[in-house]
Amino acid sequence: MTLESVPDQTSVAALLEPLDHELAPALDRLHARLARQAQELHRLDIAYRVVESPIGRLLLAATEQGILRVAFDLENHDAVLQLLADNVSPRILEAPARLDEAARELDEYFRGTRRAFDLPLDFRLSRGFRLSVLHHLPDIAYGSTESYAQVALAAGSPKAVRAVGTACATNPLPVVVPCHRVVKSDGSFGGYLGGVDAKRTLLALEAAA
Known part of the structure; x- marks a missing residue:
């Protein structure tokens, strides 16, 4: 192979891009299946997802008892998740389905159509x-x-x-x-x-x- 025939990094990235697009849906499906299995087997203590809002991206985390944490972007979502893993349970996973209702009510609130939340809450982080x-x-x-x-x-x-x-x-x-x-x-x-x-x-x- 001559030096001229060695692909540069840009060429390699261009070649891999279609592969990334093909793999992404499969990885998403795998992640969703793992989340469902963890919840069904009661091995998922904390589920989380991130939603967009007029005040920035909000991290939502919930146990089976209810919403445990709402965190602003400036709090550093990774740091918040680590604290939850350290102080509540390490069995934590991105599992959006558990937070569908919370995401829906927040969207309604920010659109001005909801004045009060009707969500189960887990207050264990306060006393x-x-x-x-x-x-x-x-x-x-x-x-x-x-x-x-x-x-x-x-x-x-x-x-x-x-x-x-x-x-x-x-x-x-x-x-x-x-x-x-x-x-x-x-x-x-x-x-x-x-x-x-x-x-x-x-x-x-x-x-x-």
């Missing part, structure tokens, strides 16, 4: 006062807000304003459990796990409905 705060947040009406002080009072600890801020900042189920509806007493946004722009987008979406 104590933080969990009390999370249980209260869905009671804040769509399109409305409450101050951190108001949430502290509703959660049973009127002086725990800072703790409410921490509970919102560590909410494992943002959007679905609406910590974006909690603002400062002066009406300013305060912090948000997904960033201030995401919080502004969510509040504007609800105000416009």
Whole structure:
């Protein structure tokens, strides 16, 4: 073989591209079958998928009990999945079907046709006062807000304003459990796990409905 006859990297890539297109559907089918088998055999503890939204790509993760985690892109989805594997179960797999309903309800929410989520939730990542705060947040009406002080009072600890801020900042189920509806007493946004722009987008979406 002469030097001139050796294909360059561009030529090799061009030759392999049709093969990649042929293999991709088969690999997708194999992955889907493995996910179904894992779920049927109860060897799948956490299923996950990624959905697109007006506030960026959202990672959704669920156990058989319900939605366990909603994560923003800026949290680093790979890091979030690793934490779930370390702290909940290593039996974790991309299995979109378990999250079809969650994806559908989120799509309806972002299109302005859904005001409340009707999804089973798995709150195991929160406990104590933080969990009390999370249980209260869905009671804040769509399109409305409450101050951190108001949430502290509703959660049973009127002086725990800072703790409410921490509970919102560590909410494992943002959007679905609406910590974006909690603002400062002066009406300013305060912090948000997904960033201030995401919080502004969510509040504007609800105000416009």
